[in-house]
Amino acid sequence: MKLPIVCPSCENSLRVSQMKCEQCTTEVNGNYDLPLYLKLNREEQDFILEFFLSSGSIKEMAKQAGNSYPTMRNKMDDLIEKIKNLKF
Structure with missing residues (x-):
């Protein structure tokens, strides 16, 4: 089961409030932010994982995905911008 990150009622971001061993x-209760990685959608998470597994080579990622280098570079730039906006 995937951890929900968006409220099913109003689509606002969810926060972690309880964890249990x-x-x-x-039980630990509080009001905690989700880790940055978990704020990304599944496709974005997969992209980061593939980047890591390809030793940080966008060229290799493009080859494996059957895309051009500029297409993968644009996806990377879009993801970097999204992460910058989430972080600050």
């Missing part, structure tokens, strides 16, 4: 049943 399966081993000892300790």
Whole structure:
């Protein structure tokens, strides 16, 4: 099951408020931000993972995906801009 990051009612961003240890049943309550990576959609997460697995080579990613280098570079630039906006 994928961790929900958007409210199903109003589509606002969700925050983490509770976590529980399966081993000892300790519960932690609060109001925490989701990690930046989890704020991205599945496609964006997969893109980052593929970039990592291709040793940071956009050229290799483009080859594996059957896309041109400029197409992959544009996707990377769009994702970088989105992350900058989420971070600040």
